[in-house]
Amino acid sequence: MNQALKFKKNTKEDSHFLPVSKKEAEELGWSEVDFVFVSGDAYIDHPSFAPSLLGRLLEKNGYKVGIIPQPDVNNSESFKIFGRPRLAFLVSAGAMDSMVSNYTANKKLRSSDAYSHGGMSGKRPDRATIVYVSKIRQAFKNIPVIIGGIEASLRRCAHYDYWTDKIRRSILLDSKADLLLYGMGEHSILQVASLLNKGIPIKQIKNVKGSVWTTGKKEEISEFLKESSQKENISEKKVIFLPSFEEVSENSPKGKHKFAESFLIQEQNTDSINASILIEQTDSRFIVQNPPSPPLTQQEFDQIMELPYQKKWHPIYDKPCENGKTGVPALQEVLFDLQSVRGCFGSCSFCAITFHQGRTIQARSHESIIKEAIELTKRPDFKGYIHDVGGPTANFRKPSCKKQLTFGVCKNRQCLSPKPCPNLEVSHEDYIQLLRKLRKIPGIKKIFIRSGIRFDYLMLDKDKTFLEELCKFHISGQLKVAPESVSDKVLSLMRKSSHSVYEKFEEEYAQMNKKLEKKQYLVPYYIASHPGSTLKDALETAKYLKKTGFVPDQIQDFYPTPGSLSTCQYYTELDPYSRNPDGTFKAIYVPKKERERKLQRALIQFNKKENKPLVLEAMKILNENPNTLLK
Secondary structure (H helix, E strand, C coil): CCCCCCCCCCCHHHCCCCCCCHHHHHHCCCCCCCEEEEECCCCEECCCCHHHHHHHHHHHCCCCEEEEECCCCCCHHHHCCCCCCCCEEEEECCCCCHHHHHECCCCCECCECCCCHHHECCCCCCCHHHHHHHHHHHHCCCCCEEEEHHHHHHCCCCEEECCCCEEECCHHHHHCCCEEECCCCHHHHHHHHHHHHCCCCHHHCCCCCCEEEEECCHHHHHHHHHHHHHHHCCCHHHEEECCCHHHHCCCCHHHHHHHHHHHHHHHCCCCCCCCCEEEEEECCEEEEECCCCCCCCHHHHHHHHCCCCCCEECHHHCCCCCCCCCCCCHHHHHCCEEECEECCCCCCCCCCHHHHCCCCCEECCHHHHHHHHHHHHCCCCCCCEECEEECCECCCCCCCCCHHHHHCCCCCCCCCCCCCCCCCCCCCHHHHHHHHHHHCCCCCCEECCCCECCHHHHHHCCCCHHHHHHHHHCCCCEEEEEEECCCHHHHHHHCCCCHHHHHHHHHHHHHHHHHCCCCCEEEEEEEECCCCCCHHHHHHHHHHHHHHCCCCCCCEECCCCCCCHHHHHHHHCEEEEEECCCCCEEECCCCCCHHHHHHHHHHHCCCCHHHHHHHHHHHHHCCCCCHHHHC
């Protein structure tokens, strides 16, 4: 069972960075460290970054944590900075999957990396988790290695890898780590740390929620299930054997159907209350995934966010790097943000947040957020502007309904799509009150909301107070929103509300700004080449943009990243949530060829001169008059 997180009061001695060298550890009076955290990111001591958050949490619970940020994988000495840790190595590829960090949606190398010193690219290897574990194994024999973070979390079972166009095994097997912790990790990391500290061998740690372990012995699984049944009354119905790796990796219609089936089961078991134990066989080995850790309580969330972070990058980044720049750009994106919530019941198909954080909303208290805001006003570099108060979705400040707090989130229906659930409880009252309190703080000139606003949820609120105050106080000329597409067919596959809802929102937004005598505009985001989207659908979007007079400067090419429903749709060309009369999944069209992806993008950005040849080509294919768009 997960126990409540424990915290000690902050003291003056807390005003330090976690050490990144043996010398810094010795300055803290440490002769050894308990954990070494290897990260694919540069070290920023801020709660938006896992090494800092989990490192501080472990520190508060009496453990000594050293950080090795972006080690040189060509030099094994980079992993020996602190010597052999007393308990374990912790490994994360960073705040992003390393392949997403290193490559664009069109598989081109990125020219920069916001999470690296000076924004330089090339500071983390491809498949960083696997590479780091391999280097640690070379440096130290028989040392426990625990992997986590986005890359490990979303690759915990067999998964589609866009960069090789193949199904890969669980990253736990490919990395040869001892244990994988998925999700946000606070409860699970402390429980594992406690067990290791008691002398429990890592191979015997199997009952931690939010963990994945592996074995080659069927009898070990039987013993584990028997023990789990006795401890937590887990019946046979709470154990699901997923299709095997061999089944889901078969490059055939049958194999793709099995992959979709496996993904469906995994997505339906991401809630800590009603999730089952999932078991996946790969050759002679088994991956065992325990149910997720429970969401943080509000008190835990507050305390974690109030740990003694320095809110700076480590001083090693004050010196210019190879490109002459200093610092770490990612800090500027979060430095003047206030994290309000975790989790998201929006469940957009192309987003893996619910696969990682879950659908249950966790919210910090007003008092904790206000305390942080006041601290920000004292910073010499604070100019009076809070850049965001939000999270995955800014205007979700409470669970979607009371039932899920007892029974967990529904497995077979979504809260907002294709139509709002009758049990959905819509209210912005708490968020309104929080923003009003923040606006009263001396030194704060304006508070922006940059996190995603679910306009469909906003439209369900009959009380228009939030829309009015949003327009009046929290926008400066424009509001970014994400309708993503105009085609209802595509929107359905995206788990987004119909286009008519966006049109209604546009109308109400315009009316509200007229009432307030403000000239403010919407900046909509669109995704090109999402599964289900044809050239005709792209043209439908283009015609709508032509009619409204707004053509986006930037659009997102669909990127099949691990852990999302859209990626499953992309690989299988199936919709796991729609079945034929014979029980098979319905087929969907997926634009995979590079040429069609370029044509769809060009249609949506038809106003760009360089896109004219592509627009003409697309219109010819569609037998449409090009003047529909070009004049």
